Amino acid sequence: MSTSRRAVLGAALGGAAGAAVGLSATTPAYAASWQQKWAPTATGDGLGAFETVEDDRADSHPAGHPHIYATGDNWRFTMHTVDRDTSTDRQRQEVTGLRTGSGYLKWTQGQTWRITYSMYIPGSLKATTTFTHIMQMKQPGNGTSPIVVQSLRRVNGVQTIELNLPIAGVLVGRTDLEPLHDTWTDVDFQIKVGDGTAGSVRWILKSGSTTVIDRTRTGVDTFLADRVRPKWGIYRSLGDTSGSLQDTYLLLTDLRGYQLG
Template sequence: MELFNRRTALRGALAVAATPFVAGVASADVGALAFVQKWAPNPGSVGLKAFVGIEDDRSNSHPSATHIFAESDQYRFVMHKSDRDGSDRQRQEVRAIQTGSTRHDMKKGETWRYNYQMYIPSSLKGTTSFTHIFQVKHTGVASPVVTMSLFRSGSTETVEMRLFGAGQAKLGSTPLAPLRNKWIDVEIEIKVADGSGSLRFALKDGATTVVNASRSNFDTWLGGTQAHPKWGIYRSLGDSAQLQDTYLLLRNMKAYRNE
C-alpha cells in the first residue's frame, strides 16, 4: 500500500507540474492526464537540430538569404515579400520535433501538449487568405489537421485556430492588435484520433488569459502513421497589400505526452 501511495503521489506531481496555465482548470481535472515532458530544446546549444525538417526557401527563390535561425535563446523565422514557395504562396517553416536522433511524433490515440512563447511584430499582418503560424500535419496528407492563423476581416485582425477535420471551424478567435510586439504564452493540447479527437487552444498575455477554447469529438486523424507539429510563417500571396518583410520569434518551446 505504501508503494502504491508513493507511485500515486509521483503521478500526481507529474500532472501538477504540467498543469495548464489556463485559469479555472483544477488540479483534479488534470489528474487523470499525467503529461511527461518529451522535448525542450535549447536553441543556443541544439540549434535547428531540434526539428526533423527545415523548410527554408524550398524553391530557392531567395538563395542569398537565410530565413530560419537558431539564436541564443529563441528561434527566428524571417519572411521577405520576394520569397516564394510556388507561384501563389510563401513558406519558411520547421517540421516535426526530435531529441538527438529520436523523433517525437504523435501516434493515433495519443494526447500531446505544446507550450511556448511567441512574439508577433507589427509587420506580420493578418490576411483575408491564409497566414498560418502553427500547423499539425500528417506526412503525405495535403490537408493540415489544425492551424493557428492570422486573419483579417475589414480592418480587424485576429488570431484563431481552424479545425480542418471539422470543416475548418474556427476556435478561440481573439484580436491580434493587443498581442503584438510582446511575448505571449501559447498552449496547444491535441488528441489525435478518428472522430474522437480533441483540441484545446490557449493564449496568455502576461497574467491575463485571452483565449481558453476547446472542442471535442471531431476528426484529428487524417491518415498516415503519425502526425507532427509545424511552426513558422506559411502564407498566401492573395492579400498582397498586407504583405511586408517580417519575422516571427519563438522561445521556451516544450512538448509533453500523456502517459
C-alpha cells in the same frame, strides 16, 4: 524569456491532469499526468530541435539565406516579400516535428500531446485576407491537408488570430491580434489525436498573467493517417487584398512537448 513567463507556463502544467482535453473533470489526478518528452534550446540545439527545416525550399531568394535560424534564446523565421515557395502563389519558411537525441516523436492515434511555447509577433507580421499560418498540424507527406492551423486572418477588416480545424470544419476560437503585436505571447496547445469524433483540442493564449483566450473543442476529427506532425513558421498566401504583406519575421522560444501518460 522572463522568469515570470516561465512561471506562468510551469503553473499551467502543474495543474490537475483532468485539465487535459478529452478527460473528465472528475478523473483522478493519479490516472494520468503530463510527461515531458521534448525540451530543446535555441542555443544548444539550434535547428537540430526539429525533424525537418523548410528554408526557401524553392531557392527563390539565395541572398536572404538563412531565413530560419537560432539567435540567442530564440528561433527566428524571416520572410521577405520576394520569397516564393515551390507553389509560386505562396510563401513558406517552416520547421516540422519534434526531434530528440533518439530520433523524433511520433503523434499517433489515441495519444494526447501538449505543446507550450512563447511567440513574438512583430507589427510587421499582419493578418491577411487570405491564409497566413504560423502553426500547423499535418500528416507528413506532400499534398496532405492541414489538420490544425493557427492563423492570422482579417475578419471584416479586423486583424485576428484564430485556431481552425480544417478537416473537421471547426473554428475553435478567435481573438484580436493587434494587442499581441510587438510582445511575447504564451501558447498552450493540447490535442487528442482521434479519427472522426474521437479527437479534441484545447487552445490557450496568455499575455503576461492575462488569459487572452482559452477554448476547447471535443468530438472532432484530428487525424488523417499515419501520424500528426506539428509545424511552425510563416506560411502565407500572396493573394492578400489588404496590402498587409511586408518583410517580416516570427520569433519562438521555450518550446516544450509533453505526452499524457
